[in-house]
Amino acid sequence: MNKVYNNRAWWLILPMLLLVAFSAVIPLMTVVNYSVQDVFDANTRFFTGTEWFKEMLNDPALQAAVLRQFAFSLTVLAIEVPLGIGIALIMPKKGWQASAVLILVTMPLLIPWNVVGSIWQIFTRGDIGLMGWSLRELGYGYNITASPVDAWATIILMDVWHWTPLIALLCYSGLRSIPDAYYQAARIDRASKWAVFRYIQLPKLTNVLVIGVLLRFMHSFMIYAEPFVLTGGGPGSSTTFLSQSLTTMAIGQQDLGPSAAFSLIYFLIILLVTWVFYTAIMNMQKDDNNKEA
Amino acid sequence: MAEITLKSLAHTYLPDPRSPEDYAIREMNHVWHQGGAYALLGPSGCGKSTLLNIISGLLEPSSGEVLFDGEVVNALPPESRNIAQVFQFPVIYDTMTVYDNLAFPLRNVKTPEARVHERVMEVAEVLELTAQLKRKAKNLTADEKQKVSMGRGLVREDVSAILFDEPLTVIDPQLKWKLRRKLKEIHQRFEITMVYVTHDQLEASTFADKIAVMYEGQVVQFGTPRELFERPNHTFVGYFIGSPGMNFLDVMVRNGRVMAGDTELAVGQGVHDAVARARTTNIKLGIRPEFIEVHAEPVEGGMEARVDHAQDLGTYSIVYLTLGSMALKARIEEDQVTPTGKAWLRFPDERLGLYVDEYRVEIENE
Numbered sequence: 001m002n003k004v005y006n007n008r009a010w011w012l013i014l015p016m017l018l019l020v021a022f023s024a025v026i027p028l029m030t031v032v033n034y035s036v037q038d039v040f041d042a043n044t045r046f047f048t049g050t051e052w053f054k055e056m057l058n059d060p061a062l063q064a065a066v067l068r069q070f071a072f073s074l075t076v077l078a079i080e081v082p083l084g085i086g087i088a089l090i091m092p093k094k095g096w097q098a099s100a101v102l103i104l105v106t107m108p109l110l111i112p113w114n115v116v117g118s119i120w121q122i123f124t125r126g127d128i129g130l131m132g133w134s135l136r137e138l139g140y141g142y143n144i145t146a147s148p149v150d151a152w153a154t155i156i157l158m159d160v161w162h163w164t165p166l167i168a169l170l171c172y173s174g175l176r177s178i179p180d181a182y183y184q185a186a187r188i189d190r191a192s193k194w195a196v197f198r199y200i201q202l203p204k205l206t207n208v209l210v211i212g213v214l215l216r217f218m219h220s221f222m223i224y225a226e227p228f229v230l231t232g233g234g235p236g237s238s239t240t241f242l243s244q245s246l247t248t249m250a251i252g253q254q255d256l257g258p259s260a261a262f263s264l265i266y267f268l269i270i271l272l273v274t275w276v277f278y279t280a281i282m283n284m285q286k287d288d289n290n291k292e293a
Numbered sequence: 294m295a296e297i298t299l300k301s302l303a304h305t306y307l308p309d310p311r312s313p314e315d316y317a318i319r320e321m322n323h324v325w326h327q328g329g330a331y332a333l334l335g336p337s338g339c340g341k342s343t344l345l346n347i348i349s350g351l352l353e354p355s356s357g358e359v360l361f362d363g364e365v366v367n368a369l370p371p372e373s374r375n376i377a378q379v380f381q382f383p384v385i386y387d388t389m390t391v392y393d394n395l396a397f398p399l400r401n402v403k404t405p406e407a408r409v410h411e412r413v414m415e416v417a418e419v420l421e422l423t424a425q426l427k428r429k430a431k432n433l434t435a436d437e438k439q440k441v442s443m444g445r446g447l448v449r450e451d452v453s454a455i456l457f458d459e460p461l462t463v464i465d466p467q468l469k470w471k472l473r474r475k476l477k478e479i480h481q482r483f484e485i486t487m488v489y490v491t492h493d494q495l496e497a498s499t500f501a502d503k504i505a506v507m508y509e510g511q512v513v514q515f516g517t518p519r520e521l522f523e524r525p526n527h528t529f530v531g532y533f534i535g536s537p538g539m540n541f542l543d544v545m546v547r548n549g550r551v552m553a554g555d556t557e558l559a560v561g562q563g564v565h566d567a568v569a570r571a572r573t574t575n576i577k578l579g580i581r582p583e584f585i586e587v588h589a590e591p592v593e594g595g596m597e598a599r600v601d602h603a604q605d606l607g608t609y610s611i612v613y614l615t616l617g618s619m620a621l622k623a624r625i626e627e628d629q630v631t632p633t634g635k636a637w638l639r640f641p642d643e644r645l646g647l648y649v650d651e652y653r654v655e656i657e658n659e
């Protein structure tokens with residue numbers, strides 16, 4: 001077949017450009033618009049250039065929130081990924097038990113974010129909450145409104161409860177797709193349980209884990225409703241994460257300029273981390289290929 | 294090194310078996326001798342994979358015993374049976390190199406690394422994998438992967454038998470014969486007992502010295518490829534081996550004649566007597582398409598048949614015939630005249646097999 005070179009073909013991407021413009025570029029540009037101006041009312045505004053960005057990057061409260069956010073995301077990933085794999089490994093494989101466990105595991109995923117927050121808010125109350133009451137009865141002075149450690153531990157526990165099932169389900173489906181012959185061959189090769197995990201199960205889970213880790217990173221980095229309902233960001237600002245700082249600034253204080261600049265920084269951080277992670281994984285696989293060639 | 298004995302072995306997947314049909318393996322006794330190359334041949338679902346998994350220990354039989362060199366191994370798991378198994382689809386450890394794949398079974402039992410190296414190099418050479426040793430196993434072609442799976446069985450010094458479960462299913466046809474030859478070579482070199490499961494008679498007969506034909510959970514015949522062809526012990530063997538399979542005619546003796554339906558068959562006295570002796574209504578005469586004499590002109594003792602059509606397969610043709618009400622197939626070599634319209638058939642007595650209740654009964658020809 002002859003390939004025809006005709007630059008008018010570029011027009012064919014016009015519908016896609018329009019779609020992306022309306023779905024992403026135009027809304028984003030309004031944010032960009034606010035981030036470089038100081039707006040007083042409909043008729044009064046001043047161009048500020050990069051001033052808001054500088055101010056935001058140098059704001060100690062926001063810097064602390066960014067660090068807090070990273071600490072939170074990395075902690076929940078470090079707990080949820082191994083735990084999710086572990087749960088997937090011990091979930092029953094067939095029979096009614098498999099269906100029952102599958103439903104039980106899926107349950108937390110179906111609960112809306114702020115409902116999760118409310119559930120845990122009640123759960124952790126010292127007077128009527130099962131967990132709060134039990135811990136107090138056991139002699140621990142548990143109080144999430146007073147102790148930052150308690151607040152942190154509870155939020156992490158809540159996130160682990162809410163989202164580990166996602167990793168578990170992804171891994172469960174990954175494990176189900178491994179043919180029996182692999183396990184049989186491993187038995188004949190006298191592989192230990194650990195070797196089976198390390199050389200059969202884990203490699204087959206790589207793809208679902210990449211998806212799982214990316215989703216969980218992005219999700220956890222944007223967490224808002226659950227800690228907002230549970231602790232309101234406190235005690236102090238110890239559990240105030242990025243989304244909440246942003247909301248306070250944009251809605252509470254109506255600081256549109258700074259919060260627009262902050263939004264863009266926030267967006268770029270997520271984009272950057274996701275990109276680095278994805279590229280690193282892809283490069284790992286590419287290196288393999290080069291070595292073999 | 295091992296002789297594998299199956300003693301009154303039976304297996305069922307059902308918790309409460311009632312009839313013989315409920316058994317995947319019906320009670321059987323069988324011996325695989327040390328160092329033999331055997332094939333287990335049969336159609337899908339006849340129980341051959343079940344039998345293989347019982348031998349390797351992946352399945353525990355419902356009853357009976359599996360003995361290795363006279364020792365009962367029923368309770369031993371596969372990892373302590375000194376047996377290797379190659380599966381239908383190549384099983385390789387994706388993240389490891391070919392070298393590590395081959396070394397894996399040795400490293401699992403803490404073999405010294407120097408010895409591991411020695412064995413891996415030796416096996417890689419036999420399998421022609423030396424050039425690929427440093428590559429990731431994931432990127433190999435299907436036949437190379439299957440060689441790696443075999444290699445993991447060969448690399449162990451304690452392996453006394455290798456079981457193959459249709460190992461060439463995913464291999465390209467032109468590579469199949471190459472791998473099959475490789476297997477033969479390995480068998481001769483290592484003197485390991487090999488049991489090869491397949492549903493392909495050509496694969497079975499090129500690989501094995503002796504073939505066990507399985508049908509409905511039973512070994513219906515165990516013999517050399519030639520025996521299976523010339524003297525099938527069961528109607529299923531006659532039908533399954535050979536291309537096309539054996540012709541079977543329902544026969545009975547009426548008024549001193551051997552009749553197939555309403556047609557009298559021109560057969561000798563020995564055949565007549567044997568049919569007359571049988572005490573059942575399930576009597577069949579079998580003859581291979583190769584052994585039917587087909588004449589284009591009337592011959593003495595020839596039975597007139599109608600020629601339905603002929604299929605030219607290059608070096609030979611298959612002629613579809615109707616004798617009385619019976620359909621027959623005959624194979625005609627290319628130098629013979631292919632009849633049209635009518636043909637005259639002769640069944641040489643010594644080529645006829647008599648099957649009473651599906652099993653072969655000897656005919657005494659005088």
